[in-house]
Every structure is written in C-alpha cells, then in structure tokens.
Amino acid sequence: MLQIALREFDGLLRKVFPKIFSSSLVQHEMVGNYSHLLTVPGSEPDLEPYMLLAHIDVVPADEADGWDAPPFSAQELNGFIYGRGTIDNKQSVMGILQALEYLLEQGYTPRRSFYIGLGHDEEVNGLHGAANIVKLLKSRGVKLQYVLDEGLAVLDGVISGLDGPAALIGISEKGQATVKLSVSSAPGHSSMPPRESSIGILASAVKRLEENPMPRLFGYGPERGTFEHLAHKFGLPLRFIMSNLWLFSPLLSRVLERKPDTNAFVRTTTAVTMFNSGVKINVIPSYAVAFVNFRIHSAQTLQEVLELVKSTVSDERVKVELVNGFDPLPVSSYDENTFGYQIIKKTVQSMFPQLTVAPGICVGNTDSRHYKDITQDIYRFAPSWFKPGDPQRFHGVNERISIQNYEEIVLFYFQLIQNNDIRKLPPPHSSQHEL
Secondary structure, eight states: OHHHHHHHHHHHHHHHOHHHHHOSSOEEEEETTTEEEEEEOOSOTTSOOEEEEEEOOOOOOOGGGTOSSOTTSOOEETTEEESTTTTTTHHHHHHHHHHHHHHHHTTOOOSSOEEEEEESOGGGTTTTTHHHHHHHHHHTTOOBSOEEEEEEEEESSOSTTBOSOEEEEEEEEOEEEEEEEEEEOOOEETTSOOSSOHHHHHHHHHHHHHHSOOOOOTTSSTHHHHHHHHGGGBOTTHHHHHHTHHHHHHHHHHHHTTSHHHHHHHSOEEEEEEEEEOSSTTEEOSEEEEEEEEEEOTTSOHHHHHHHHHHHHOOTTEEEEEEEEEOOOOOOOOSTTOHHHHHHHHHHHHHOTTOEEEEEEESSOOGGGGGTTTBSOEEEEEEEEEOTTGGGGTTSTTOEEEHHHHHHHHHHHHHHHHHTTSSSOOOTTOOGGGO
C-alpha cells in the first residue's frame, strides 16, 4: 500500500512540475527506490553548494479520530487546506519544487549549485531515503556549505509572555535512546505468589526512573541562545531574567520544568512508552518488559544517560539494554559571519519584518541528522506559521495550513534560492538591500 502511494506521488510530481522534470539544467535521480535527489548546477562551480531537504512520507491518520475534513482529501475549509502532511512535511516538498518550477519558467540559472533531497522514510528514521542520498553524495565527494530541513517554525502567541511572533531556526537536535528494561523470574500459580513478582520489580524500576528525572541542564545547550535572543521581546521581570541567565538559569529551569513542552528544554526527558507482561489471570508471569524513550539534552551524551539509567534503576534483577540511540547533534554556527544562518535569517526578515529571529533546539529528530558528515551547518526551519493550538495538530487531528501561509512558504524558498547566489555575506550591520 505504502509503495503504491509513493509511486503515485512520484507520478503527481512529474505532472505538476513539468519544467523541473524536463529541464536540461536539473539532474533528477531516484534513490532507495522512492526518494528524490535533484542537482541544480550553478554557473560558478567554485561556490560551495547548499542543500534543501524535505520528506514525502507522513504518519498515519484516521478520520474517525475527529477530523473536520478527511485527512487525505486536501479539502479547503475557511481558508485552510486540511490534510495529513500539510505541516509535516508536504508544505516544504511542494514549496521547494514550486519555487524551483517558477524560477525555471523565468529562465533562471543559479550562480551557486544546490541540491534538493526529498526522503521517503523520515518518519521511520530515514535509513533508506536520506541515508542513501548521503551515501551517494559522499561517493561523489560532495561537501555542502549548509543544509536546510524541516524542524522549527514561526511561533505566534505560542510562547507565553513573548511580544509578537518569533521565527526559531533549529541549530541542533536532541539525541535519542530507546532502553529496554526486563525482569525474568520463575513462573508460578497466583494462589502461591512470591513476595515480589516480575511485574512488581519492573514497575518499581520504572517508577524510580519517573520520580528521579535526568539532571537540569538548562543554560548548557543551544536553548540559552534562544532565550537570550528573545529576551528583549519579553516584558519585565522576564526580560531581566532572560538577559541575565548567568544568574537566573536555576530559577528559570524550575519554572520551565513544570510543563512538559518546556521541560524538554531543561533536561533529557524520560518517557515510558511500552510495558508488557502476563498471559493469564491465574499465572505469575516469568517475564516482564518495558521500553523507555529518552530525548538527550545537548549537554549530555548517550553513554552518560545509560549510566544514569543503570544507577537509578539500581537493581540487579532488572536487565538494562540499549535498543538503539545516538548522541545529540552538533550545534551549528549562528554568528554574524555564518553564511547559511544569515541567508535564512535575512530571507525571513525581508518577508516578515515584524518577526524576531532566534536560534532554537529541535526536541524531535529529522532527516538532516544523516548529513552531519558532509556539512558543518545544518538548519531546521520552514516559515510555517503556528498559533496557539497549532503545534498539537502536528502528528495529531486536523493538521492544516492556511492557503496564505502555503503561498508564503513558496515565496520563502523562491527568495532563498536567489539569496544564496551572493559570493559571500555583506559585512555585518550593512544595509538589507546588499543581499
């Protein structure tokens, strides 16, 4: 079923973007059967290329969950397009291609070469799509100036206390670990139970992990830069606190950790996601297993998290195993001399002068993590406009994008591609029109 949908989507792209697929300028390749790699060579091959990423696949959706429009209908309601993938991540897939189609119609040739990578399995770790695109680029000796993928967005009224909307550009991602906890014991009859069952032992271990969260690390990762960049947009006393994080980090940590969505910035989070045991009401089970998912803060490593898990569980009867995981991603540059960050920032500001632009951290993971060997700078952003309640639509019910916002996304990529054509950044603090 999935393969059929991917094949159909491939056919749709070729139909709606005829210039891209017939252009002698654009080289198109299928990778891993269903992913797309587009190469657009520039007229100045000495300029280091960049790459735009997006992903084709989506998470499941069921109309019975309470959608206002069928989740695969792309129905328009009150100025919004409803459908699974409208904000994750078809808006970027179609936005990037639409921008390139327009540019080709105008006879555009870039000065700086660029690539477009459209993965087909991002939602299941990108091991066949993005990973194979990277392998192919590596084999050709490609090094990228920067990569831009999905991740963060424009937040309008989502951060309480912030005056006006902010565009957060992701400069890193948290790491991840899935840990399996298991207990084996002798089976028996429920009429003669032992003092502690395998379920009880495992439940206690899980409870210890929940009651003893990972240490507070707020201020030791990229989240510090986010708050410092946004400080001037908060009223007092928050502005004073955020401008003086060297002093107030512990206080702010305690405030942020009260809510799940902001606690993610403070520490490595612990989520018990699966717990299984028992097959019959009157049998003491011989085996109990639980899975715990950790999202690792930038200031911690996978190894440190595993050691903390073992010391917190602190019970020889509980076997602790790493199923899979990886360290947090490197932090990309975002200073005044960083080409990729400044080009993205200036493109955003020229379109939306009212926005405050700040670096941010992605608590989820994207295909871009596979690209860390071929570029130093990975950014995660699209100008999807999120108002209160919208972040919950992500992987949730009633995912939607306004028609106006989709047009803005197309224009963003249209401008961004052209803005990349300068040889180097103008000196900091010079006027906007030099771009």
